[in-house]
Amino acid sequence: xxxxxxxxxxxxxxxxxxxxxxxxxxxxxxxxxxxxxxxxxxxxxxxxxxxxxxxxxxxxxxxxxxxxxxxxxxxxxxxxxxxxxxxxxxxxxxxxxxxxxxxxxxxxxxxxxxxxxxxxxxxxxxxxxxxxxxxxxxxxxxxxxxxxxxxxxxxxxxxxxxxxxxxxxxxxxxxxxxxxxxxxxxxxxxxxxxxxxxxxxxxxxxxxxxxxxxxxxxxxxxxxxxxxxxxxxxxxxxxxxxxxxxxxxxxxxxxxxxxxxxxxxxxxxxxxxxxxxxxxxxxxxxxxxxxxxxxxxxxxxxxxxxxxxxxxxxx
Numbered sequence: 001x002x003x004x005x006x007x008x009x010x011x012x013x014x015x016x017x018x019x020x021x022x023x024x025x026x027x028x029x030x031x032x033x034x035x036x037x038x039x040x041x042x043x044x045x046x047x048x049x050x051x052x053x054x055x056x057x058x059x060x061x062x063x064x065x066x067x068x069x070x071x072x073x074x075x076x077x078x079x080x081x082x083x084x085x086x087x088x089x090x091x092x093x094x095x096x097x098x099x100x101x102x103x104x105x106x107x108x109x110x111x112x113x114x115x116x117x118x119x120x121x122x123x124x125x126x127x128x129x130x131x132x133x134x135x136x137x138x139x140x141x142x143x144x145x146x147x148x149x150x151x152x153x154x155x156x157x158x159x160x161x162x163x164x165x166x167x168x169x170x171x172x173x174x175x176x177x178x179x180x181x182x183x184x185x186x187x188x189x190x191x192x193x194x195x196x197x198x199x200x201x202x203x204x205x206x207x208x209x210x211x212x213x214x215x216x217x218x219x220x221x222x223x224x225x226x227x228x229x230x231x232x233x234x235x236x237x238x239x240x241x242x243x244x245x246x247x248x249x250x251x252x253x254x255x256x257x258x259x260x261x262x263x264x265x266x267x268x269x270x271x272x273x274x275x276x277x278x279x280x281x282x283x284x285x286x287x288x289x290x291x292x293x294x295x296x297x298x299x300x301x302x303x304x305x306x307x308x309x310x311x312x313x314x315x
Contacts, residue, residue, distance in 0.1 A: 025084045025113075026057055026254040027241045029091035032109060034233045036095060036102050043232025044169045044269040045146065049098045050233045051178055051262040052141055056090040058259035060133040064126075065252045071178075071259060073136045077129050078122075083251045085126025086133070088113045093134035144176035152277070173274030178263040183274035191281045200298035203291065206284050212306040225308050236265055 033053050037046030055071045062070050063077045064086060077086075092110030096103045117123050152170035156162045173183045180186075192198050208216045210225075217225075240261045244254040284307060287294070291301035 023245065024249075024251050024254055025087045026054075026251060026258055027244050028113070029053065029057065029087065030237055030241055030258055033091070033095060034237045036099050036106070038232065038234045040099065040101060042168055044172050044266075044273065046232045047262070047266045047269055048146055048175070049095070050237060051259075051266040052098065052137060053091050053094040054255070054259040054262040055178070056094050056130075056134040056137040057087040058255040059137065060086040060090040060130045061252050061255045063129060063133065067252055068256055071263075072140055073133055075129060075132055078125065080122050081129060082117060082120070082122040082126035085114060085117050085123045086130040087251070087255065089127045089130025090134040091130075093131055094138060097138055141176075145171065145174050148174065155280070169269075169273050170277055172270055173277050175270050177267045177270050180267045180271065183267075183270040184278070186271060187275050187278065191279055194294040195296050197298070199294070200296050203287060203296075203299045207288050207302060207305065210284060210308055211302075212308055214308070222308070229309055233265075237262070
């Protein structure tokens with residue numbers, strides 16, 4: 001399963017999401033959201049926005065069709081209410097609220113999308129419903145901790161230089177999850193001991209195969225490594241859309257499916273950063289350049305080692 005997922009992600013990274021003649025309001029706005037968050041947010045922050053939008057669209061559509069337990073809210077709505085209008089209004093409100101830099105673009109896209117739906121009472125009721133549901137979802141997430149300032153404290157001694165790279169999502173382990181009880185609910189055990197044989201094996205494998213100038217890595221391994229150059233919603237959401245398209249899911253089913261997968265991805269991110277900053281285990285470049293300090297005779301230091309690729313995120 002993991003192998004198949006990696007192959008799918010790799011294909012998306014190389015060629016982009018496959019286009020399909022089938023699409024609906026849920027996949028359309030998912031694609032819009034990923035386009036907006038990708039160049040503007042770190043992966044975790046972008047996934048949070050996508051999850052909030054997907055939840056708002058699901059609860060809006062589910063208020064009309066009422067087939068599933070709502071995530072948060074189920075408002076009164078006639079079964080004739082337009083699901084497309086409700087989902088569009090919900091998505092537009094969420095994106096305009098959470099990405100103010102593109103508020104004008106989002107409002108324009110919302111107006112354009114709604115214009116494609118024939119005017120009727122069903123459409124008007126759908127718009128009102130979507131806006132109301134979105135407002136409640138946004139209110140529920142307003143104080144989830146996502147806007148907490150970065151207060152990570154670098155480990156150092158007075159007067160000692162520390163590289164000043166900005167940490168990525170250092171507060172994310174304290175954000176309120178969507179489904180988990182708390183980010184640490186499934187926190188993994190601590191990293192393996194530095195004196196262990198397993199540490200030496202892992203260390204040398206990463207050193208040999210993961211180095212920028214490695215001659216031990218095959219061309220295929222270098223190509224496969226490109227999967228890790230793409231992270232966040234742009235790496236996973238296109239695959240979810242392709243499943244919706246391949247299965248030709250209805251609006252309500254695609255809304256539920258995409259809400260569940262977006263929630264899972266967002267909560268996984270919170271859990272990852274909880275563990276990352278709880279254990280504060282060194283990264284490969286730190287470990288390998290300090291291989292003479294881990295008390296393991298099987299790890300040899302490489303003073304100039306660099307990884308195959310280093311990622312940078314724009315705020």
